[in-house]
Amino acid sequence: MARDKKFYLIGQRPRELLFYPPGSAPLRRRRLPGTRRHLLKWRSRANPKSLRQERRLADKRPLWWTIGLGALLVATPFLSNSMITIAAIFCMFAAINVLWTLVIGTAGIFSLATLAIVGIGGYAAAVLNVWLGLPWPLMFAAGGLAGLFVGGFLALPSTRLDGLYYALLTMGFAEICRVFVVQLKALGPTNGSINNVGSFIPKDWFLQRPGLLLGFGGAFLLLLLSLLIFRIVNSERLGMLLQTAREEEAYAEAVGIDYRRARMYVFLITSGGLGVIGAFYAMFYMSISPSIFSLDQLLLLFAMIVIGGLGRSEGAVIGTAVVVLIDKGMLELGPPRILLIAAIMLVVTLFANNGLVGIREQFRNYRNRKRSEARARRTEKGGEVMPEEAIEFTDKQEIYYRRFQKRLRDHLKTLITDELIEEHRKSPLGKHSDALNRVLNYFRRGEMADKYAIMRQPDGFHRYKIIAFSGERGAPPRLVDDRIYEDINEAYHAVFLLRVNDLLES
Amino acid sequence: MDVLGTIIHGLNLAAIYGLMAIGISILWSSVGMINMAHGATFAISGYAAWIASSAAKPLIAAAFGKTVMAKLAMAGVTVGAGTLAGAVFGAIIYLLAFLPIHDKPNFAVRSLIVTLAINLATVQILLWFFGPRQRGLPKLFGFGKFEILGVPIRYDQAGAILSTAIILGLVLFWLRVSRKGLEIRAMMQNPEGAVLSGISVRWTALPVTMLTGALAGLAAILLSQTIFVSPTAGALPLIKGLTIALLGGLGSVPGAVAGAVVIGFLEATVGALPFLGQRYVLFAQFLFIITVLIIRPRGLGGLLDETRE
Numbered sequence: 001m002a003r004d005k006k007f008y009l010i011g012q013r014p015r016e017l018l019f020y021p022p023g024s025a026p027l028r029r030r031r032l033p034g035t036r037r038h039l040l041k042w043r044s045r046a047n048p049k050s051l052r053q054e055r056r057l058a059d060k061r062p063l064w065w066t067i068g069l070g071a072l073l074v075a076t077p078f079l080s081n082s083m084i085t086i087a088a089i090f091c092m093f094a095a096i097n098v099l100w101t102l103v104i105g106t107a108g109i110f111s112l113a114t115l116a117i118v119g120i121g122g123y124a125a126a127v128l129n130v131w132l133g134l135p136w137p138l139m140f141a142a143g144g145l146a147g148l149f150v151g152g153f154l155a156l157p158s159t160r161l162d163g164l165y166y167a168l169l170t171m172g173f174a175e176i177c178r179v180f181v182v183q184l185k186a187l188g189p190t191n192g193s194i195n196n197v198g199s200f201i202p203k204d205w206f207l208q209r210p211g212l213l214l215g216f217g218g219a220f221l222l223l224l225l226s227l228l229i230f231r232i233v234n235s236e237r238l239g240m241l242l243q244t245a246r247e248e249e250a251y252a253e254a255v256g257i258d259y260r261r262a263r264m265y266v267f268l269i270t271s272g273g274l275g276v277i278g279a280f281y282a283m284f285y286m287s288i289s290p291s292i293f294s295l296d297q298l299l300l301l302f303a304m305i306v307i308g309g310l311g312r313s314e315g316a317v318i319g320t321a322v323v324v325l326i327d328k329g330m331l332e333l334g335p336p337r338i339l340l341i342a343a344i345m346l347v348v349t350l351f352a353n354n355g356l357v358g359i360r361e362q363f364r365n366y367r368n369r370k371r372s373e374a375r376a377r378r379t380e381k382g383g384e385v386m387p388e389e390a391i392e393f394t395d396k397q398e399i400y401y402r403r404f405q406k407r408l409r410d411h412l413k414t415l416i417t418d419e420l421i422e423e424h425r426k427s428p429l430g431k432h433s434d435a436l437n438r439v440l441n442y443f444r445r446g447e448m449a450d451k452y453a454i455m456r457q458p459d460g461f462h463r464y465k466i467i468a469f470s471g472e473r474g475a476p477p478r479l480v481d482d483r484i485y486e487d488i489n490e491a492y493h494a495v496f497l498l499r500v501n502d503l504l505e506s
Numbered sequence: 507m508d509v510l511g512t513i514i515h516g517l518n519l520a521a522i523y524g525l526m527a528i529g530i531s532i533l534w535s536s537v538g539m540i541n542m543a544h545g546a547t548f549a550i551s552g553y554a555a556w557i558a559s560s561a562a563k564p565l566i567a568a569a570f571g572k573t574v575m576a577k578l579a580m581a582g583v584t585v586g587a588g589t590l591a592g593a594v595f596g597a598i599i600y601l602l603a604f605l606p607i608h609d610k611p612n613f614a615v616r617s618l619i620v621t622l623a624i625n626l627a628t629v630q631i632l633l634w635f636f637g638p639r640q641r642g643l644p645k646l647f648g649f650g651k652f653e654i655l656g657v658p659i660r661y662d663q664a665g666a667i668l669s670t671a672i673i674l675g676l677v678l679f680w681l682r683v684s685r686k687g688l689e690i691r692a693m694m695q696n697p698e699g700a701v702l703s704g705i706s707v708r709w710t711a712l713p714v715t716m717l718t719g720a721l722a723g724l725a726a727i728l729l730s731q732t733i734f735v736s737p738t739a740g741a742l743p744l745i746k747g748l749t750i751a752l753l754g755g756l757g758s759v760p761g762a763v764a765g766a767v768v769i770g771f772l773e774a775t776v777g778a779l780p781f782l783g784q785r786y787v788l789f790a791q792f793l794f795i796i797t798v799l800i801i802r803p804r805g806l807g808g809l810l811d812e813t814r815e
Contacts, residue, residue, distance in 0.1 A: 157796075161803050164540065168752050169799060171745075172792030179789045295741070299622065306619050335630050342627035349619045350606050 091219035095226040097316035105311025107266040113170035119292040121147040121278025126194040147275015155267040178293035193289035309355025428492035464491040518663040520770025521670035525725035526747025527762040529718030535757030536693040543621040545740025546628035551723030552735035554591030588727040589720040596719020632737035640734035662731035761807025
């Protein structure tokens with residue numbers, strides 16, 4: 001018996017790394033200056049078994065962010081020129097996508113005007129620089145202001161229209177911008193693009209290694225800033241208000257949350273940020289062209305956030321990395337690389353509920369489901385306590401009682417044979433073999449609920465029916481079946497067969 | 507400006523865009539899916555018709571020579587191949603974008619993304635196989651014009667308007683009288699109620715996707731009488747169809763028809779005005795649609811998508 005006993009793991013194993021601080025000093029965490037926030041989410045508790053203090057990092061995402069972005073920052077200077085450009089483009093697009101995630105995920109506005117706002121910011125900054133001689137540091141402010149202005153204009157209908165209608169409107173806005181820029185007489189000779197834009201990259205460094213590194217540094221800084229904006233907007237007051245509104249708009253309104261205004265603020269903040277990115281875009285390439293308003297570029301950006309996972313900053317960055325690496329890093333592949341992106345998009349959407357970043361959670365849910373299915377399959381235990389259930393019993397005696405009952409039943413099942421039943425049929429009462437005695441003793445000890453009994457019918461002396469007790473005082477027994485037995489021995493045997501049947505089925 | 511000619515041109519455009527928009531609208535209201543691959547269906551059907559017609563050309567010439575029968579056979583082959591390819595591609599969209607995910611969370615967004623990916627992939631595959639060169643389809647209705655009340659009408663314009671009116675009439679009639687049409691209309695009115703009455707979502711969605719695909723194929727054949735078949739030919743009809751479907755209110759067939767007529771006339775008028783011209787067509791359309799949507803946020807006739815939620 002003990003040899004083939006298999007022990008199953010129950011409960012959750014502590015997966016995470018634990019730290020044991022010396023002594024019993026309480027946890028002291030530094031706050032970020034000027035705020036009440038902590039940098040890392042440390043949690044400490046006394047282990048209930050060992051009574052030792054242990055400390056763990058409850059939210060490890062800052063760690064992953066630091067590792068990922070740090071690796072990018074350290075590795076880029078050693079890469080080739082084209083790879084540095086790709087890294088810079090990645091940072092720029094990731095910054096755009098992080099802010100876009102803020103609009104789609106946090107604010108819940110399905111806006112496709114992201115690139116249009118970037119383009120307008122870029123054009124505004126470039127025009128001011130080329131024609132009015134605005135120095136480059138002020139271009140960021142110009143782009144931001146332009147973005148804010150356009151954002152304010154676009155935010156007005158966002159509360160009135162919803163979902164796809166707003167998406168269409170913003171798509172139309174991008175198209176209008178493209179046509180407007182292409183039609184401008186002043187930009188006619190260059191086909192709508194503005195060249196020779198002033199930049200933070202010195203002219204003679206442009207497309208040289210130091211210039212590329214400088215561009216990458218700027219783009220990296222931009223990405224950090226947009227992540228900071230994401231953190232501040234998404235997980236502070238505005239984000240909390242909007243989360244309530246996402247779950248139940250009517251409730252949010254009833255408790256006095258003006259979610260429309262909150263959405264508007266998020267949209268405005270993002271638009272300002274996108275305008276700044278637009279100014280950076282113009283400086284990075286030292287030119288800007290109407291292709292930024294094109295639908296293809298927008299779809300590529302949409303593919304990025306979809307592959308990564310809508311609504312999460314990690315998703316925006318990971319999706320951007322995947323798509324930029326394929327689109328810009330595999331240029332020698334030619335048009336099939338778009339096919340590859342489409343295939344990834346298809347596979348990710350068909351199999352993952354929320355992009356690449358949602359896979360982990362989805363896998364855990366899947367594993368838990370499979371585990372509980374396996375658990376259910378092991379449950380032909382005949383009333384024995386499952387290991388998982390055992391922790392829920394306060395009276396541990398119950399566990400041993402049930403285990404004993406189970407083993408007893410298993411043993412008795414082996415005793416029941418045709419000969420045994422035949423023996424009982426011949427003489428229900430009287431001297432029996434050892435096996436039959438054991439079986440009958442088990443039946444006699446059974447609990448009162450659902451115990452069978454024989455009831456004599458009032459209309460005749462030898463007329464019996466089989467009933468089962470309710471087990472509750474005052475509740476009448478129930479009739480098991482309508483059959484009338486003319487012989488008491490026959491009735492005894494019928495009860496025996498019913499009990500044998502119950503035993504074999506348990 | 508030639509007013510009557512503009513009206514005919516507008517009707518012609520309205521007919522073709524209407525075919526796309528009604529397909530998108532029916533699909534949304536009955537299945538709950540925005541089909542971004544409608545443009546891909548358009549392009550695929552155009553190419554299928556082109557391949558079939560160029561393959562059948564020598565056969566038909568051998569069989570009928572240069573008679574009216576030859577023209578009819580050519581038209582039959584072209585239209586048949588186009589609509590068949592559209593229906594088959596609709597079934598492929600059903601298999602990829604509907605069947606695996608229709609009972610999963612965020613179906614609306616995910617199916618939109620999947621169809622977008624299908625669109626992207628199809629256009630690239632077409633570019634790969636056929637190259638960016640444009641192909642001309644055989645003229646179904648022949649060259650030439652005739653005059654009604656002094657207005658010259660090209661054969662292809664008249665053919666497109668008439669055949670669209672007939673086909674749309676047939677489709678709407680089928681939706682009204684047939685058993686399957688009843689099921690589809692039940693799904694459009696109340697998906698949950700339809701399911702509770704024993705209508706299978708899967709077996710209703712398949713004919714809907716195939717039907718809308720066939721409509722897109724027909725639109726491709728008709729539009730290819732005036733423009734050429736190319737891999738990216740589907741993008742503009744898709745955008746037009748989508749905007750018209752939204753303008754009419756997603757899910758409303760009369761709204762889509764009204765939207766198609768309005769947009770068709772708008773396009774014809776803006777294109778004909780001397781100081782605006784073809785380049786401002788999209789610009790004007792979007793401005794118009796934005797204005798309408800701001801005044802009536804659910805489009806011209808759209809009330810259905812409130813019940814869809």
